[in-house]
Amino acid sequence: DSGVTQTPKHLITATGQRVTLRCSPRSGDLSVYWYQQSLDQGLQFLIQYYNGEERAKGNILERFSAQQFPDLHSELNLSSLELGDSALYFCASSPRGETQYFGPGTRLLVL
Amino acid sequence: DAKTTQPPSMDCAEGRAANLPCNHSTISGNEYVYWYRQIHSQGPQYIIHGLKNNETNEMASLIITEDRKSSTLILPHATLRDTAVYYCIVKTNTGTASKLTFGTGTRLQVTL
Numbered sequence: 001d002s003g004v005t006q007t008p009k010h011l012i013t014a015t016g017q018r019v020t021l022r023c024s025p026r027s028g029d030l031s032v033y034w035y036q037q038s039l040d041q042g043l044q045f046l047i048q049y050y051n052g053e054e055r056a057k058g059n060i061l062e063r064f065s066a067q068q069f070p071d072l073h074s075e076l077n078l079s080s081l082e083l084g085d086s087a088l089y090f091c092a093s094s095p096r097g098e099t100q101y102f103g104p105g106t107r108l109l110v111l
Numbered sequence: 112d113a114k115t116t117q118p119p120s121m122d123c124a125e126g127r128a129a130n131l132p133c134n135h136s137t138i139s140g141n142e143y144v145y146w147y148r149q150i151h152s153q154g155p156q157y158i159i160h161g162l163k164n165n166e167t168n169e170m171a172s173l174i175i176t177e178d179r180k181s182s183t184l185i186l187p188h189a190t191l192r193d194t195a196v197y198y199c200i201v202k203t204n205t206g207t208a209s210k211l212t213f214g215t216g217t218r219l220q221v222t223l
Contacts, residue, residue, distance in 0.1 A: 002154065002156075002157075004154075030207075031207065031209070033209075033210065033211075035211075035213075037152075042213055042214075042215060043149075043155070043198075043211075043213035044213075045210040045211060045212065048208065048209065048210060050207045050208075055207055055208045055209075056208040056209065056210050058210060088152060090154050090155070092154075092155075092211075094209070096206075096207045096209075097203075097204060097205070097206055097207045097208060097209030098204045098209070099145070099157055099160060100157070100209075100211060101157055102147075102154035102155045102156070102157075103154050104153060104154050105152070105153070105154050107152075
């Protein structure tokens with residue numbers, strides 16, 4: 001158990017819909033990261049927040065957004081969902097920018 | 112961050128040592144070598160990391176060559192539960208902006 005929690009574990013929705021994935025970092029960690037893992041793209045970095053502020057950005061689509069709240073939990077919002085957004089979404093946390101510890105992931109299926 | 116090269120797959124007999132190589136010939140002086148593994152769609156699991164010196168923890172040992180252009184992850188007594196995809200990643204640890212760039216990794220199959 002890494003100490004990082006993610007909800008929900010599974011999510012099934014339809015194209016065009018919007019969903020919110022939630023992540024609670026390890027106690028004391030200020031950085032939260034989001035990664036997407038699809039069958040054809042592998043594990044890809046989406047975005048990082050540090051103490052409430054966006055700190056690094058990867059290949060995150062404009063339809064996707066994230067935020068980190070004062071209690072340090074983070075949410076990843078995915079809108080106008082497409083079939084290709086079906087993937088595993090992982091959250092990770094670290095104290096600052098060092099070793100990242102991953103949560104169990106949210107499996108998203110868009111039908 | 113520097114790019115890494117790993118063999119796509121390896122086999123290891125249970126109880127034997129698994130030695131997973133990684134090449135990172137363009138690594139910079141301030142970049143660490145990190146190893147993670149992913150067991151069947153679970154979240155990636157941190158194993159070990161190092162800068163210059165060899166490192167050992169309860170999971171594995173990391174051997175980094177003197178020129179730092181390659182490294183080897185050693186699982187001393189592999190078990191069936193070690194079957195996973197192993198990722199070698201190099202990254203800096205300075206500042207607060209950070210990301211992990213995952214390649215395709217090495218799929219380790221541990222067999223009886």
